[in-house]
Amino acid sequence: MNNRLIKLAQAGPFLAAMHEARNFTKAADILRVHQTAVSHRIRAVEDMIGVQLFVRTTRSLRFTTAGEILCAAAHNNITELEAAMARVLAKQRSSTIRVSVPPSLAMKWIVPMLTMAKAAGLDISVQAQTRLVDFARDDADVGIRYGLGPYPGLRAIRLSRSFMQPLASPAYIEANNIDLNDPWARPVDLLMDHTSEADPVAFGWAYFQASEPSFTQPIEPATRFDRTDLALQAAIGGLGVALGRTLLYENDIKMGYLVPLGEARPLDPSDWLVTSYEFAETQKFKDFTRWITEQVERTKCLETGS
Known part of the structure; x- marks a missing residue:
């Protein structure tokens, strides 16, 4: 796994939270961090890949196509991991x-x-x-x-x-x-x-x-x-x-x-x-x-x- 993918994987929880909340403040609440932490991590991903993930205005935030793809993938992976963990625990207890x-x-x-x-x-x-x-x-x-x-x-x-x-x-x-x-x-x-x-x-x-x-x-x-x-x-x-x-x-x-x-x-x-x-x-x-x-x-x- 190259350095870029490692950094993207580390940002996975932030991307997944953004996919679920569609909002920096609500994503921060999900992750229990400050809003600036979410904003800085998303900005770091954008700078790393050279693609804008969101179109920001003073009143709204809109996903770009790239943002929708990456955030949805991060959310799905975490969801699959949680489901897999639930299956493992259920099998262990059953x-x-x-x-x-x-x-x-x-x-x-x-x-x-x-x-x-x-x-x-x-x-x-x-x-x-x-x-x-x-x-x-x-x-x-x-x-x-x-x-x-x-x-x-x-x-x-x-x-x-x-x-x-x-x-x-x-x-x-x-x-x-x-x-x-x-x-x-x-x-x-x-x-x-x-x-x-x-x-x-x-x-x-x-x-x-x-x-x-x-x-x-x-x-x-x-x-x-x-x-x-x-x-x-x-x-x-x-x-x-x-x-x-x-x-x-x-x-x-x-x-x-x-x-x-x-x-x-x-x-x-x-x-x-x-x-x-x-x-x-x-x-x-x-x-x-x-x-x-x-x-x-x-x-x-x-x-x-x-």
Whole structure:
């Protein structure tokens, strides 16, 4: 930052006060200084940049274009700083844990557990996001990511080893005479999450076919979706066979909405709990970590029936 910008930054509160008050006397009252201090500082800025900021008369003061631009910018920066400080303080005082998760995981796993979280004394705010959270810029405290991990620069805890599992509704199985002992003996209607199929992180029908020798039918989806939870919901509705992954389908099996077809196949990626190293030291993170790992184990028990 050059010397001119340093001096302009130092004059920022005076310019911001002038933008708010539109008057030297009122600006001085805002800053709790003498009017001459405001006048001298504004004059110094004008002399430094060689541009007049105000047109002064004995009875009025009018902003020039340059004055309006500079004073508005100074006022906005201070306003943004105050707002940022308020957000930091509110986040520090709040008992809420802000959790960023992929939309499918939010709908199929996290949201149904909020009642249990509240019973455990946790106040969780769910942020369903497809993009990776930036803890330095976003409001989230923790995130759950599906990938290979760990993640450099973040505290990362593996929540669960991941598996993929084909699933269909009881009605679809009956209507299509699917033999649960040999589910791929005849073609089925494939429901595809096309975004996962295109994702470099392994998951999808192509990966399932590579790991299941008996699944030989062409991968020609009957219907495409852009989220796994939508494909699973379509399977519940009887449209075909969807491919789910760990934490997304166990509750539907327990409720009898979906039935596994064949054996689950392991995946290299996992679900990871991530946060900043700073937040990892807080009691809120420790409490949330203990609770979320308990829920992962509970979900595994739903799948195995134990």
